[in-house]
Amino acid sequence: AQSVTQPDIHITVSEGASLELRCNYSYGATPYLFWYVQSPGQGLQLLLKYFSGDTLVQGIKGFEAEFKRSQSSFNLRKPSVHWSDAAEYFCAVGARAAGNKLTFGGGTRVLVKP
Amino acid sequence: EAQVTQNPRYLITVTGKKLTVTCSQNMNHEYMSWYRQDPGLGLRQIYYSMNVEVTDKGDVPEGYKVSRKEKRNFPLILESPSPNQTSLYFCASSPEVRGETQYFGPGTRLLVL
Numbered sequence: 001a002q003s004v005t006q007p008d009i010h011i012t013v014s015e016g017a018s019l020e021l022r023c024n025y026s027y028g029a030t031p032y033l034f035w036y037v038q039s040p041g042q043g044l045q046l047l048l049k050y051f052s053g054d055t056l057v058q059g060i061k062g063f064e065a066e067f068k069r070s071q072s073s074f075n076l077r078k079p080s081v082h083w084s085d086a087a088e089y090f091c092a093v094g095a096r097a098a099g100n101k102l103t104f105g106g107g108t109r110v111l112v113k114p
Numbered sequence: 115e116a117q118v119t120q121n122p123r124y125l126i127t128v129t130g131k132k133l134t135v136t137c138s139q140n141m142n143h144e145y146m147s148w149y150r151q152d153p154g155l156g157l158r159q160i161y162y163s164m165n166v167e168v169t170d171k172g173d174v175p176e177g178y179k180v181s182r183k184e185k186r187n188f189p190l191i192l193e194s195p196s197p198n199q200t201s202l203y204f205c206a207s208s209p210e211v212r213g214e215t216q217y218f219g220p221g222t223r224l225l226v227l
Binding site: 104106 | 147149154155156158159162172173204206215216217219220221
């Protein structure tokens with residue numbers, strides 16, 4: 001069965017500083033990987049996704065993520081955080097088999113200090 | 115505008131009173147799914163549908179029913195809600211059934227007293 005772990009429940013970062021959110025997954029084959037962001041009171045917005053090919057993936061809002069098969073990781077990064085990046089971030093792994101289930105991590109809440 | 119809509123957005127009810135949360139998408143997507151979000155647990159899949167009249171259980175289906183009579187609609191039914199179904203519910207859709215990006219609705223916050 002697939003699973004996703006986001007080790008950090010909360011992260012506080014200063015505005016302008018860099019941000020890295022960790023994601024580790026368990027899946028029997030090459031997974032589909034996603035990062036979603038949820039702003040307070042909002043639904044989920046797709047930041048980026050990895051299906052195949054280049055392991056460094058660029059997304060919206062200046063985010064990027066790197067797929068590392070050897071470490072079963074898909075960490076999300078942003079070089080310089082803006083106050084509007086305060087939100088909850090979810091990593092998810094998708095099944096390549098029929099059923100298309102997304103398995104989500106528990107989420108990481110990001111607080112941005114002025 | 116391409117979107118997934120859910121109604122109602124907020125609902126307070128009492129134990130045992132049947133309710134339905136509607137979900138509709140205007141993107142002609144084959145695949146639709148329901149998730150619930152609980153603190154620290156992320157989102158967990160309740161039910162999914164790969165096409166009209168084709169539905170299947172996800173990870174946490176107990177206490178829920180769904181139907182897919184039309185491609186665009188995928189209602190979530192709680193026949194006899196209980197307090198442990200208090201949660202934030204999301205509907206999602208995607209163009210295909212295998213690994214495609216899912217698009218989420220705005221969420222429905224349910225409180226069962």
